[in-house]
Amino acid sequence: MTTIYPARRVITMNPALPFATAVAVRDGRVLGVGTAEELALWGEHVIDDRFADKVLLPGFIEAHSHVMAGGMWELPYVGFFDRGAPDGRLWKACRNIDEVIARLIEVESAMTDPSASLVAWGLDPIYFAGERLLAKHLDRVSQSRPIFVFHASAHLATVNSALMEKAGIAEQTTTPGVARCDDGRPNGELQEPPAMLLAKAEYLIIAAAITSPEAKWNYAYEARNTGQTLITDLGTSDLSNPDVLTAWREVTDDDSYPARVMVAVSNGFGGPSDPVELAQIAVDLLAKATDKLHFGIVKLILDGSIQGFTARVEWPYYYQPPENHPGNGLWLTPPEQMAEIVSAYHDVGLTVHCHCNGDQATEVFLDAVETALEHHPRWDHRHTVQHCQMTTPAQYRRMASMGMNANIFSNHIFYWGDQHRDQTLGPERAAGMDGCATAIREGVRLSIHSDAPVTPMGHLHTAWCAVNRLTATGEVLGPEECITVEQALEAITIGAAHQLKLDHLVGSIEVGKFADFAVLEDDPTEVDPITLKDIAVWGTVVGGLPFPAGSGG
Amino acid sequence: MGSNIEVTVIGGYLGAGKTTLLNQILSSTTERLIVLVNDFGSINIDEQLIEHSDGDTMTLANGCICCTLVDGFAAALTTISDLADPPSRLVIEASGVADPASVAAYAHSPGFRLDGIITLADAETLVARAADKYVGDVVLQQLGAADLVILNKIDLLNESQREQVFEWLAANVTATVIESIQANVGLEVLFGIGPEQVVASSAKREPVGPEYETWNYTTPGPMDRAHVETLLAELPAGVVRVKGVIHFSDRPSERVVVHRVGVRLTLSVDGEWTGGDSTLVFIGLVGSRLLAD
Numbered sequence: 001m002t003t004i005y006p007a008r009r010v011i012t013m014n015p016a017l018p019f020a021t022a023v024a025v026r027d028g029r030v031l032g033v034g035t036a037e038e039l040a041l042w043g044e045h046v047i048d049d050r051f052a053d054k055v056l057l058p059g060f061i062e063a064h065s066h067v068m069a070g071g072m073w074e075l076p077y078v079g080f081f082d083r084g085a086p087d088g089r090l091w092k093a094c095r096n097i098d099e100v101i102a103r104l105i106e107v108e109s110a111m112t113d114p115s116a117s118l119v120a121w122g123l124d125p126i127y128f129a130g131e132r133l134l135a136k137h138l139d140r141v142s143q144s145r146p147i148f149v150f151h152a153s154a155h156l157a158t159v160n161s162a163l164m165e166k167a168g169i170a171e172q173t174t175t176p177g178v179a180r181c182d183d184g185r186p187n188g189e190l191q192e193p194p195a196m197l198l199a200k201a202e203y204l205i206i207a208a209a210i211t212s213p214e215a216k217w218n219y220a221y222e223a224r225n226t227g228q229t230l231i232t233d234l235g236t237s238d239l240s241n242p243d244v245l246t247a248w249r250e251v252t253d254d255d256s257y258p259a260r261v262m263v264a265v266s267n268g269f270g271g272p273s274d275p276v277e278l279a280q281i282a283v284d285l286l287a288k289a290t291d292k293l294h295f296g297i298v299k300l301i302l303d304g305s306i307q308g309f310t311a312r313v314e315w316p317y318y319y320q321p322p323e324n325h326p327g328n329g330l331w332l333t334p335p336e337q338m339a340e341i342v343s344a345y346h347d348v349g350l351t352v353h354c355h356c357n358g359d360q361a362t363e364v365f366l367d368a369v370e371t372a373l374e375h376h377p378r379w380d381h382r383h384t385v386q387h388c389q390m391t392t393p394a395q396y397r398r399m400a401s402m403g404m405n406a407n408i409f410s411n412h413i414f415y416w417g418d419q420h421r422d423q424t425l426g427p428e429r430a431a432g433m434d435g436c437a438t439a440i441r442e443g444v445r446l447s448i449h450s451d452a453p454v455t456p457m458g459h460l461h462t463a464w465c466a467v468n469r470l471t472a473t474g475e476v477l478g479p480e481e482c483i484t485v486e487q488a489l490e491a492i493t494i495g496a497a498h499q500l501k502l503d504h505l506v507g508s509i510e511v512g513k514f515a516d517f518a519v520l521e522d523d524p525t526e527v528d529p530i531t532l533k534d535i536a537v538w539g540t541v542v543g544g545l546p547f548p549a550g551s552g553g
Numbered sequence: 554m555g556s557n558i559e560v561t562v563i564g565g566y567l568g569a570g571k572t573t574l575l576n577q578i579l580s581s582t583t584e585r586l587i588v589l590v591n592d593f594g595s596i597n598i599d600e601q602l603i604e605h606s607d608g609d610t611m612t613l614a615n616g617c618i619c620c621t622l623v624d625g626f627a628a629a630l631t632t633i634s635d636l637a638d639p640p641s642r643l644v645i646e647a648s649g650v651a652d653p654a655s656v657a658a659y660a661h662s663p664g665f666r667l668d669g670i671i672t673l674a675d676a677e678t679l680v681a682r683a684a685d686k687y688v689g690d691v692v693l694q695q696l697g698a699a700d701l702v703i704l705n706k707i708d709l710l711n712e713s714q715r716e717q718v719f720e721w722l723a724a725n726v727t728a729t730v731i732e733s734i735q736a737n738v739g740l741e742v743l744f745g746i747g748p749e750q751v752v753a754s755s756a757k758r759e760p761v762g763p764e765y766e767t768w769n770y771t772t773p774g775p776m777d778r779a780h781v782e783t784l785l786a787e788l789p790a791g792v793v794r795v796k797g798v799i800h801f802s803d804r805p806s807e808r809v810v811v812h813r814v815g816v817r818l819t820l821s822v823d824g825e826w827t828g829g830d831s832t833l834v835f836i837g838l839v840g841s842r843l844l845a846d
Contacts, residue, residue: 168663175661194658197627207627270623273592312687328690331650334567335687364687 002026002045003544006036009523010056012509013493023056025515028291028543033509050546051538055523057489058508059229059516059540060459061496063262064353064386064407064449067233070219071210072121072453076107079122079152083456086221088550096128097137100149104141117146117163119205124152126307126419127472133158135188148202152454155308157190159199164188167199216251220259225549226458227518227537230497230506231259234353234386235266235299240281245288252292258540258547260292260516262500264299264353275344282350291514291543296501298345299386300354302338303361304330306389306424307416311358313390319426329358338368342383346372351501352383353407359390366398373402384499387451389433390425396435396442405499406439408491410448410466411455417471431478436466440487447496448488460524463488464533485529517541558587558633559642560660561744564653564695565673566682570705571646574673574736578644582740585616585640589629591648592621616640626659634664642668642744650691654698666821669814671743672699672728673736677709680721699728700815701743701793707732729793729815731838739765745796745812746834765793768842770833775802785811785818791841797833800826 003025010020012033024031024039032039036047070086077083077091078100084090094100100123108118118141125132138147138160146163164170164186169178171185177195181187190196196203209215223231237244251257265282267273272281278298285295304310309321310329317328333341342365345352352369356362362385369383384405385391389412391399399406412420413434421430432438439446448466450457466488469477476482483491497507506514521536539548565571575588579598593611598619605612610632611619618640620629633639643665647656653670660667672695675682683692696702704722707715722730731738742765778801785795795813800806808826811833812819835842 173661176658192655192658193626194655194661197630197659197662200627200631203627267623273623326652326690326694330652331688331691334650336567360687 002031002042003048004036004039004045005048005051005056007051007056008053010509011489011523011525013058013490014508014510017510020509023509023515023517025541025544028515028545030509030511030513030515032511051519054538055520056509056541057227057518057520057524058493059506059542060227060492060518061230061447061500061502061507062223062228062449062452062457062459063232063447063496063500064234064409065231065452065457066236067215067219068210068236069452069457070217070222071212071215073218073222074209074212074214075150075206076103076118076120077122078103078120078149080124080127081456083122084222084225084458086218086225088225094123097131097133100133101137101140104138104147104149108141108145108147111145114145117148117202117205118142119148119150119202121150121206122152123149123158126153126416132189135159135161135164135186138188146199146202148199148205150206153308155192157196157199157202158188159190159202160188163199163202167201169198173198213247213251216247217257220251220257220261222452222457224258224540224542224547225537226460227520227540228457228459229259229516229518229540229542230262230500230502231457232262232264232500234264235268235301237263238267238270239263239265239285239295240271240278245285248293249290252290255545257292258542258545260294260506260514260542262294262297262502264297265295265350266299266301268299268301275341279344279348279350282345283348294500294502297351297353300338300341300352300365301332302335302354302356302364303332303358306357306412307419309424311390312360312364313358313425314360314363318424319429320423328360335364338364339371342368343372343375346378346381346383347376349378351381351499353386353499354384355386356391357387357389357409359392359395362388362391362395366395366402366404369402369404370398379403382499382501386449388439390429391435391439393438393442396439396444400443404444406444406446407496407499408434408436408439408446408448408466409451410434410436410462411450413469413477414461414465414472415455417469417477418473418475421471421477432481433478434466435478435481436483436487436491437481440483445495445498446491447499448491458533459492459518460520460535460537461533463492463524464529466491467529467532485525485532488532489524515541515544519546557664557666558639559668559744560657560665561642561644561668562647562653562657562660562670563644563673564647564651564656564670564698565649565703566675566688566692566695567649568678569649569673569675570703570733570736571649571673573705574703574738575644575646577736577738578740578743579613579615579617579619582615582617584642584740584744587618587620587633587636587640587643589620589622589643589645591646592623593619630659630662630665650688652691652694652698654694657698668744668812669700669817670698671701671703671814672696673703673705676704676707676715676718676732679704679718683721683725693725696726696728699726700817702726702728702730702815703736703738704730704732705736706734708734727816729790731793741765741767741836742793745794745814746836764839765836766839766842767834767836770797770835771830773830775800775805776831777801778803781811785813788813788835789837789841789844791838791844792835793838794836795833797831799831799833
């Protein structure tokens with residue numbers, strides 16, 4: 001059966017045939033691209049007019065995100081920015097402490113079990129001009145119900161007095177990270193996991209939410225609502241566990257699951273830590289791939305985050321670090337083991353994606369890839385620097401020489417750009433951060449990403465960040481690193497497909513590829529680039545099946 | 554000594570001897586321990602000693618339990634708290650690039666008490682590692698967090714190299730430093746000796762090792778607080794461990810537990826004084842008793 005979708009415009013991202021007015025779909029794949037009249041010559045068909053006034057692009061590909069993004073929606077949201085839920089509901093921003101409290105009062109009043117804890121997420125007090133949410137504020141919501149507000153950074157939580165009483169958090173508590181009032185009593189802020197773990201019951205509610213079966217569905221719904229048709233789970237599934245593989249198969253085998261998923265192998269959430277053993281698991285998985293569930297990449301992590309002052313950065317290190325900062329960030333993998341670890345995956349044909357926020361981490365990863373290549377020359381490996389936030393021009397040149405890719409964390413410019421300029425790195429290095437233009441200039445193929453749930457998934461917004469480089473306070477951070485709308489669209493489609501080694505299947509609207517489309521209400525190449533993020537998304541088409549935004553979630 | 558589980562954190566850069574030390578602890582302990590490691594691959598426990606293994610938890614013939622940290626500290630600490638018969642001591646192996654102080658933060662969870670942080674250092678490579686561009690700061694941080702530093706593989710150094718390392722340590726490390734070969738350090742040095750152990754088992758207790766001596770300080774009545782504080786502050790550098798249960802004359806009804814690991818001293822009130830002698834047990838390098846007396 002052939003369906004022809006006439007559209008206002010089809011933007012194919014295939015330079016050989018960049019634009020068209022209709023696309024024909026057969027058996028879930030693209031049969032042809034052109035005009036409706038040309039496509040009719042393929043024979044018996046139906047015309048489906050639902051996209052006649054829409055703009056079709058290849059389905060967007062989010063090459064760095066995590067399935068727990070879907071799980072957080074089990075819990076109420078209190079973040080600083082509007083955020084769309086998988087069911088299409090728009091959670092309005094909480095712009096100050098009063099709005100956070102008002103949201104919590106609303107949620108609390110709807111709760112039926114008086115002893116149940118209220119756990120909320122997404123709080124980002126970095127924008128509250130120095131004011132901190134404390135127990136005294138949360139006590140206005142309830143004096144009896146335990147309340148736990150998880151911060152967006154995932155490093156902090158604020159709890160109320162009822163919770164502290166229940167959990168025994170008191171003046172004599174010695175756990176580091178229990179913040180205090182001037183008189184020595186805990187003020188309700190729990191910093192870092194050892195302190196947050198004192199509120200164990202509530203901490204476990206979050207752990208349960210992010211691993212629930214609904215998380216996988218909500219994750220795909222959230223993707224669909226903003227135009228993604230292929231999402232990744234970059235290192236948060238333990239694929240050595242057959243049950244985890246079965247769970248992924250169950251959802252992706254369902255025709256109504258609106259996304260393809262690439263799941264990376266890693267040992268961050270369980271499983272063997274021996275890279276050779278893990279590489280074998282990854283290789284064995286290749287035979288288990290389906291049209292909607294893909295394997296072949298490995299996720300490694302070298303350092304922490306820049307905003308948390310835990311990324312490994314080169315001299316002159318951090319700009320305005322907090323008091324008692326040790327001087328540089330954390331290694332999550334010993335640098336001297338990297339070459340051996342990378343080689344274990346490289347030698348058997350896998351693609352290594354390594355989290356490198358700081359430039360020192362990038363350097364260690366590039367050294368490791370170079371060693372792996374010296375011992376085992378291999379073409380087209382597409383090893384990818386993930387986040388790639390401080391990668392220098394010299395490093396991009398090395399990456400180009402070695403055939404490496406970059407996946408750049410462009411959302412950081414908007415969400416933390418002001419902090420990077422004023423606190424973490426200072427103006428010069430902040431201006432060069434997430435430098436898409438440098439990557440392109442030096443010949444490195446790239447994608448851009450959200451790292452959901454760290455920032456909200458939505459590739460029009462991510463593209464908007466890379467194109468405009470506006471911070472949350474509206475300043476342009478490093479105008480020289482702005483890229484064009486066309487370059488950004490390439491990054492979120494074929495660029496992402498390339499680094500996942502799926503560019504023969506997805507990433508452009510091309511004969512033979514999967515019929516995966518982002519369906520937009522406006523043409524991103526014609527709108528003012530400053531409004532790119534405001535283009536409404538109708539939904540997606542995955543394997544020829546239309547999935548309107550906001551439905552079924 | 555109270556019902557809290559005593560926590561010892563073992564840190565140190567890759568290759569410093571953490572695994573050797575852990576294996577040694579597990580094979581020689583008479584105390585039932587629970588050990589948290591990053592993964593079992595690193596500890597290579599003799600198969601014959603393993604009584605039961607279910608992936609994340611392993612029970613040994615001597616009653617010790619090993620758990621991996623793959624599911625994080627929340628899961629591991631929950632597993633331990635849920636044990637029907639929890640061991641009295643928890644030993645946590647920090648990863649080779651971790652700051653042991655941040656691992657030790659978990660020892661402040663309810664039901665646990667931080668006994669000490671022990672950082673191993675490879676005598677042969679320490680000075681070079683500490684100057685390494687990528688990991689120098691990590692190595693210094695690990696040493697800075699330590700209450701006790703075990704300078705391991707000391708047999709690989711000649712006398713002038715040994716002097717150089719000690720010169721470097723004197724300039725860069727404040728913790729008490731003890732030397733070892735193949736991480737061979739007596740358990741009493743690592744964990745201390747409680748007065749009840751002295752009373753219960755002094756007859757059959759194994760010697761600490763040729764280079765260490767142990768002695769007690771016992772007095773029938775309450776002790777003078779200022780005197781004890783001075784005594785503990787002015788101990789010679791060779792004293793690596795003090796443990797004790799005492800009461801002070803200014804608050805004689807309080808039972809005070811004394812822990813001194815390296816130079817870090819903790820005095821904690823633990824219930825009411827129920828009578829008996831005030832006792833302090835010292836472990837130090839041979840010769841330090843003479844200085845202390």
